[in-house]
Amino acid sequence: MIKITFPDGTQREYNDGITGLEIAEQISPRLAKEVYAATVNGELRDLTRPIDNDATLKLHKWEDEEAKHAFWHSSAHLMAEALEAVFPGMKFGIGPAIENGFYYDVDPGEGKVITEADLLIVENKMKELASKNLTYTRRNVSKKEALEVFEAKGDEYKTELISELLDGTISLYSQGNFTDLCRGPHLPSTEPMKAIKLLSIAGAYWRGDEKRRMLTRIYGITFPKQKLLDEYLVFLEEAKKRDHRKIGRELELFTFSQNVGMGLPLWMPKGSDIRQNLINFLTGVLRKRGYKIVTTPHIGNVNLYKTSGHFEKYGADSFQPISTPQEGEQFMLKPMNCPHHCEIYNATPHSYKELPLRMAEFGTVYRYEQHGELHGLTRVRSFTQDDAHHFCRHDQLRAEFKSIIELILYVFKVMNFDNFSAQVSLRDPNNKQKYIGTDENWEKAERDIIEAAAEMNLKTTVVEGEAAFYGPKLDFMVKDAIGRKWQLGTIQVDYNLPERFELTYNGSDNQKHRPVMIHRTIFGSMERFVAVLIENTSGKFPLWLAPEKAVILPISEKFNDYAAKVLEILNNSDICTLIDERSEKIGKKIRDNELKRIPYLLIIGEKEVENETIAVRKQGEGDQGSMKIEEFVDFINSEIKKEIAF
RNA sequence: GCCAGAGUAGCUCAGGGGUAGAGCACUUCCUUGGUAAGGAAGGGGUCGGGGGUUCAAUUCCCCCCUCCGGCUCCA
Numbered sequence: 215m216i217k218i219t220f221p222d223g224t225q226r227e228y229n230d231g232i233t234g235l236e237i238a239e240q241i242s243p244r245l246a247k248e249v250y251a252a253t254v255n256g257e258l259r260d261l262t263r264p265i266d267n268d269a270t271l272k273l274h275k276w277e278d279e280e281a282k283h284a285f286w287h288s289s290a291h292l293m294a295e296a297l298e299a300v301f302p303g304m305k306f307g308i309g310p311a312i313e314n315g316f317y318y319d320v321d322p323g324e325g326k327v328i329t330e331a332d333l334l335i336v337e338n339k340m341k342e343l344a345s346k347n348l349t350y351t352r353r354n355v356s357k358k359e360a361l362e363v364f365e366a367k368g369d370e371y372k373t374e375l376i377s378e379l380l381d382g383t384i385s386l387y388s389q390g391n392f393t394d395l396c397r398g399p400h401l402p403s404t405e406p407m408k409a410i411k412l413l414s415i416a417g418a419y420w421r422g423d424e425k426r427r428m429l430t431r432i433y434g435i436t437f438p439k440q441k442l443l444d445e446y447l448v449f450l451e452e453a454k455k456r457d458h459r460k461i462g463r464e465l466e467l468f469t470f471s472q473n474v475g476m477g478l479p480l481w482m483p484k485g486s487d488i489r490q491n492l493i494n495f496l497t498g499v500l501r502k503r504g505y506k507i508v509t510t511p512h513i514g515n516v517n518l519y520k521t522s523g524h525f526e527k528y529g530a531d532s533f534q535p536i537s538t539p540q541e542g543e544q545f546m547l548k549p550m551n552c553p554h555h556c557e558i559y560n561a562t563p564h565s566y567k568e569l570p571l572r573m574a575e576f577g578t579v580y581r582y583e584q585h586g587e588l589h590g591l592t593r594v595r596s597f598t599q600d601d602a603h604h605f606c607r608h609d610q611l612r613a614e615f616k617s618i619i620e621l622i623l624y625v626f627k628v629m630n631f632d633n634f635s636a637q638v639s640l641r642d643p644n645n646k647q648k649y650i651g652t653d654e655n656w657e658k659a660e661r662d663i664i665e666a667a668a669e670m671n672l673k674t675t676v677v678e679g680e681a682a683f684y685g686p687k688l689d690f691m692v693k694d695a696i697g698r699k700w701q702l703g704t705i706q707v708d709y710n711l712p713e714r715f716e717l718t719y720n721g722s723d724n725q726k727h728r729p730v731m732i733h734r735t736i737f738g739s740m741e742r743f744v745a746v747l748i749e750n751t752s753g754k755f756p757l758w759l760a761p762e763k764a765v766i767l768p769i770s771e772k773f774n775d776y777a778a779k780v781l782e783i784l785n786n787s788d789i790c791t792l793i794d795e796r797s798e799k800i801g802k803k804i805r806d807n808e809l810k811r812i813p814y815l816l817i818i819g820e821k822e823v824e825n826e827t828i829a830v831r832k833q834g835e836g837d838q839g840s841m842k843i844e845e846f847v848d849f850i851n852s853e854i855k856k857e858i859a860f
Numbered sequence: 861g862c863c864a865g866a867g868u869a870g871c872u873c874a875g876g877g878g879u880a881g882a883g884c885a886c887u888u889c890c891u892u893g894g895u896a897a898g899g900a901a902g903g904g905g906u907c908g909g910g911g912g913u914u915c916a917a918u919u920c921c922c923c924c925c926u927c928c929g930g931c932u933c934c935a
Contacts, residue, residue: 414865416931524935583933797891806896
């Protein structure tokens with residue numbers, strides 16, 4: 215007999231070799247139908263794998279990520295079987311579960327392509343196979359045997375993967391007519407896969423290496439109930455409506471023109487107002503926190519970037535330098551603000567007493583992004599960073615770093631961004647030549663970041679190989695409407711630029727010392743930030759950011775004179791207000807202006823003219839009753855104050 | 861840059877080898893109204909660009925551009 219301990223602490227005895235599924239069945243047949251995987255002694259496993267010793271056991275239902283993972287991983291195998299049935303000779307790369315569903319990278323063979331039209335055929339085949347309730351079986355094999363299986367099949371991708379595995383750790387999973395190299399775990403059978411949908415098709419380099427063959431990646435998702443799939447598809451539809459590119463066009467916030475060039479955003483008046491509201495807000499915050507605002511040119515001498523190291527690292531992948539016509543001096547479009555800021559630092563001598571020095575700029579930079587990368591406002595070739603550089607003494611670094619974390623959290627709170635994640639990005643320990651600087655400085659900088667984040671109780675994930683070439687960083691990521699993660703704020707420790715630019719300060723010992731630099735942004739770029747803001751709010755901006763605060767809707771043209779008077783008062787009170795004088799009925803005017811997401815609709819008719827009031831209607835919430843004009847001005851101002859006071 | 865798909869009016873989209881379509885938006889007129897779509901008329905297109913096939917191409921073929929979904933990249 216073995217003793218099984220459940221998550222609530224209760225213990226029960228079972229026969230040796232009992233499976234998680236059998237335990238679930240003994241608890242209740244219904245539970246057995248709802249569990250998809252088990253964690254045994256902390257290890258995620260198949261439900262059908264025997265348990266031989268005393269163990270802790272957690273059974274995973276759909277709500278658990280572990281269950282979804284097994285469900286979708288098994289679905290990827292099912293898709294592979296269907297692909298093999300529909301396209302004989304198909305070769306298989308990798309096919310993992312992902313956050314929402316699964317994919318499989320496949321090679322249909324030389325000259326053959328899989329198109330979107332094929333997805334339905336494969337999907338139907340999957341449904342047919344799933345309805346057969348195929349069971350998943352696990353088999354441990356030797357490396358030799360594993361290689362033989364896939365060599366026989368002619369699947370060079372699998373043999374490449376196996377050749378890198380350790381003998382004794384290799385398992386194969388089979389269902390129906392399909393066998394795959396896989397660590398598992400998997401569902402007991404295809405029986406729970408009630409709803410299946412293949413979503414899209416894309417190219418993906420084998421092993422993420424652009425020098426290797428491009429495979430065809432097929433994305434899909436499955437659910438235990440049709441209703442869940444329907445809900446997911448509705449979610450995707452709703453997300454599309456929040457796409458900042460769509461809302462940006464509808465609300466006339468920004469545009470792109472082929473005549474200007476791809477990836478070069480044109481801010482229209484309303485978008486520009488939002489952008490300016492953000493800049494004004496942040497400038498106020500920065501001044502309170504001791505930042506000095508600077509302004510630098512959009513170009514800089516090539517030598518500046520040779521000094522910084524950016525030219526060596528990115529020169530070939532940048533907009534190429536422009537030259538002066540007579541001297542042939544070369545200038546680059548500014549890809550970064552930091553070298554300019556270093557030069558400002560160097561323009562005057564510095565005492566240890568004046569550090570930390572915090573230098574901020576809303577600096578527009580230009581980077582050549584590959585054309586397939588461009589994406590609305592989130593990935594562009596010209597963008598304005600809310601950039602700042604902190605020059606500090608080593609003994610100030612930790613406190614300075616922490617104060618920036620605090621600042622970012624504050625700004626995100628004002629913005630109502632509560633679903634961000636924080637990522638510590640370290641250098642790739644196996645690929646150190648990608649980075650500049652000494653091991654000692656890197657180790658110090660990485661330790662500084664990890665410890666500062668810990669001291670701020672910031673929950674982070676740590677990713678190796680994601681650091682900037684000159685230093686490690688702490689990134690703040692926010693998701694867009696359909697769950698893609700974008701980096702907004704970033705804090706980067708840099709010991710290298712101070713060396714390269716020979717930055718110094720006079721210490722209390724009257725000797726020259728090297729300061730350390732922190733690069734940081736909060737919004738990241740105005741472009742990306744506005745994009746994420748649009749998707750978070752569906753274009754219903756908070757009052758303080760809204761480019762237009764109110765619109766006056768006269769019930770008929772008879773009231774236009776009074777409306778004009780109200781308009782003048784509000785605009786003179788700095789409340790940007792419009793007027794809708796069309797000869798439309800009030801219902802139509804309300805609808806049209808609600809769709810424009812204007813925060814307040816002010817309705818004016820006979821009653822309002824008589825009483826010198828306005829009937830206030832709040833966007834999305836309806837009639838708020840009437841107010842005197844001055845009352846409304848005070849009301850708006852106090853609402854705005856509330857929104858940005860924390 | 862790579863793989864796949866798309867591009868028709870300002871927007872959303874239908875169509876299809878032989879005179880270019882709808883809804884919304886826009887202009888004018890009628891209507892002057894009380895909290896999410898009043899009515900009528902009208903203007904607007906080199907069907908992304910360039911080649912080719914054809915008596916005839918927006919439609920079929922080729923090349924390019926841009927956009928969309930991914931991959932790679934992201935100072």
